[in-house]
Amino acid sequence: MSDNEIRTAIAEAISDNDVILFMKGSPAAPACGFSARTVAMLEALETPFAAVDVLPDPRIRQELSALSKWPTIPQLFHKGELVGGCDIVTEMYESGELAQTLGVAATVGAPQDAPAGADPAPAPMGIENRLA
Amino acid sequence: MSDARYPVLQMPSAHEVKTRIEAAIPGARAEVDTADEVHFSALVRAGAFEGLSRVAQHRLVYDVFEGELGGAIHALALKTEVS
Numbered sequence: 001m002s003d004n005e006i007r008t009a010i011a012e013a014i015s016d017n018d019v020i021l022f023m024k025g026s027p028a029a030p031a032c033g034f035s036a037r038t039v040a041m042l043e044a045l046e047t048p049f050a051a052v053d054v055l056p057d058p059r060i061r062q063e064l065s066a067l068s069k070w071p072t073i074p075q076l077f078h079k080g081e082l083v084g085g086c087d088i089v090t091e092m093y094e095s096g097e098l099a100q101t102l103g104v105a106a107t108v109g110a111p112q113d114a115p116a117g118a119d120p121a122p123a124p125m126g127i128e129n130r131l132a
Numbered sequence: 133m134s135d136a137r138y139p140v141l142q143m144p145s146a147h148e149v150k151t152r153i154e155a156a157i158p159g160a161r162a163e164v165d166t167a168d169e170v171h172f173s174a175l176v177r178a179g180a181f182e183g184l185s186r187v188a189q190h191r192l193v194y195d196v197f198e199g200e201l202g203g204a205i206h207a208l209a210l211k212t213e214v215s
Contacts, residue, residue: 071201
């Protein structure tokens, strides 16, 4: 794949999936604490999301950041728009705004503390979209 | 952090991160913490954030450290507020 093809594939993945997370590792085996926490919050909201592992090819991260103008991983997109990274997603989760933005019913008692997330496990997988 | 045997490595201090944010964003006040001078957390308040989305606010701060995030600055945990 050329850099351009990678960028096109990323843009298509973002437009094809209402909720998509670019992360290190997979939802089942996150390879970074920030990615793990973001996955845990999405799972707590029981919202379906696609996930792309940026680790298998450094160009995925490079092209993604060029496209999104956002330097860090993870990156959460909703309906083609960048929602933010782990810090913003955490803030929005705790205020109940994330559930609102994603159009899922806020769980009883929200706002609430963000779930801690699983321990990061270095198990990168191939690039793929996972519809949880 | 400075070790005479490794003079090449220039790690930014929390104070340097704070100073650079405040110099780059007009009216900004930053509180910066670091446990290890590699992972930083910052609370940034600025009038310049008014009317901007959180993503746009964070971008203003990230832009200060373009190319250094993931390098000398491994992580910058960020919280922004309109002042």
